[in-house]
Amino acid sequence: MNDPNRSRVLTLTLDGLEVPFSEGETLLDVAKRVGVTIPTLCHDPRLEPAGVCRTCLVEVEGWRRLAPSCATQATAGMRVTTDSARVERHRKGLLGLYATDHPGDRAAAERRGPDELLAMIDRYGARDEALGALSSLRAGRPKDANPYIDFDPEACILCERCVRYCDEVEAVSAITLAGRGARTTISTADGIGLLDSSCELCGGCVDTCPTGAMAEKLPLTRGLRAERELAKVRTTCNFCGVGCQLDLNVDPGGRDGRGQVVKVTSPAPGTTTNDGNLCVKGRFAYDFLHHADRLTAPLVRGADGQLYPTTWDDALSRAAQGLLGVKERHGADALGFVSSSRCTVEENYLVQKLARAVFGTNNVHQCAAT
Numbered sequence: 001m002n003d004p005n006r007s008r009v010l011t012l013t014l015d016g017l018e019v020p021f022s023e024g025e026t027l028l029d030v031a032k033r034v035g036v037t038i039p040t041l042c043h044d045p046r047l048e049p050a051g052v053c054r055t056c057l058v059e060v061e062g063w064r065r066l067a068p069s070c071a072t073q074a075t076a077g078m079r080v081t082t083d084s085a086r087v088e089r090h091r092k093g094l095l096g097l098y099a100t101d102h103p104g105d106r107a108a109a110e111r112r113g114p115d116e117l118l119a120m121i122d123r124y125g126a127r128d129e130a131l132g133a134l135s136s137l138r139a140g141r142p143k144d145a146n147p148y149i150d151f152d153p154e155a156c157i158l159c160e161r162c163v164r165y166c167d168e169v170e171a172v173s174a175i176t177l178a179g180r181g182a183r184t185t186i187s188t189a190d191g192i193g194l195l196d197s198s199c200e201l202c203g204g205c206v207d208t209c210p211t212g213a214m215a216e217k218l219p220l221t222r223g224l225r226a227e228r229e230l231a232k233v234r235t236t237c238n239f240c241g242v243g244c245q246l247d248l249n250v251d252p253g254g255r256d257g258r259g260q261v262v263k264v265t266s267p268a269p270g271t272t273t274n275d276g277n278l279c280v281k282g283r284f285a286y287d288f289l290h291h292a293d294r295l296t297a298p299l300v301r302g303a304d305g306q307l308y309p310t311t312w313d314d315a316l317s318r319a320a321q322g323l324l325g326v327k328e329r330h331g332a333d334a335l336g337f338v339s340s341s342r343c344t345v346e347e348n349y350l351v352q353k354l355a356r357a358v359f360g361t362n363n364v365h366q367c368a369a370t
């Protein structure tokens, strides 16, 4: 007998296989979950589907037109094909058209960052002989003076990911579509520089851009290596206690073979707690890593009053001796503990525990600004 309380399992057919789905999932969500790859350009899982690039079209039985899988809700009983001859023909034709809207210099494109469009053109065997045929119509725009973000209008395919990211994730709305027809481009309102706009220089538009049209300026101006030659090292940002994960992009041959961090990127959306997002400090303030003045070992003062590098064990034991000496001579309330807002909540908890339980003073504070 049917149990009326048991929720109905919704299914559809994807490339001949019956697959379950949950209400609210799009066809693209379902395909991703079961490991079927559908190419996308304007899609970013953090953004509302826009359905503007038409790269993700699939065939749905009984539908006259191909459907954008990123913007089509799954419904029970649908029969979906992601790789029919008709879909293939559409993809190749569309990617060939996008090729005309993208610069022809592949080496230059590689230096700007990951280029999903070029990778897709290669993967689907689309015609690329017309690369750059139309993109030059948008050339010659004055460069923005901000120190971090470079925009190449010739590489932009107007997918609006950057605009929607700025609006929906950052809630800043610093950039928008501007101009008309073939000269349509991405700009700030009234074409003012990013530094004069509401832009927070988070760099999220750089990370979401699928063509390298938005790119990080420093690696470009320093003439550093192509994206594929960089190694990625996952680490935790140390600018505040949030603990965003970030990837240091390392040029292994930089600094005479000692390795050089040439840019910072965010891990892919959905993989770490910061969900692909960073702030201006985490993303762009990395030059201190190789600064000559950076301390790489603890320092202790010698009998001559000068500071000398030492081991962490020695530094900690010298600090403990000093603190205990003050307590012995003047009492616990002669001590004060100031922690840092760069520390995590757990580390700050431990500092107050050290002050109260170990040394016996309530003189403990945490600076709330970095």
Ligand code: SF4
Pocket (backbone or CB within 6 Å): 149, 162, 165, 166, 170, 172, 173, 174, 175, 194, 198, 199, 200, 201, 202, 203, 204, 205, 206
């Ligand atoms: S850097 Fe951030 S705030 Fe500025 S335009 Fe890009 S997404 Fe918007």
Ligand code: SF4
Pocket (backbone or CB within 6 Å): 155, 156, 157, 158, 159, 160, 161, 162, 163, 186, 208, 209, 210, 211, 212, 213, 214
């Ligand atoms: S700059 Fe990049 S993300 Fe923005 S519209 Fe152009 S291609 Fe899309």
Ligand code: FES
Pocket (backbone or CB within 6 Å): 039, 040, 041, 042, 043, 050, 051, 052, 053, 054, 055, 056, 057, 068, 069, 070, 071
């Ligand atoms: S990814 Fe679906 S229309 Fe662009």
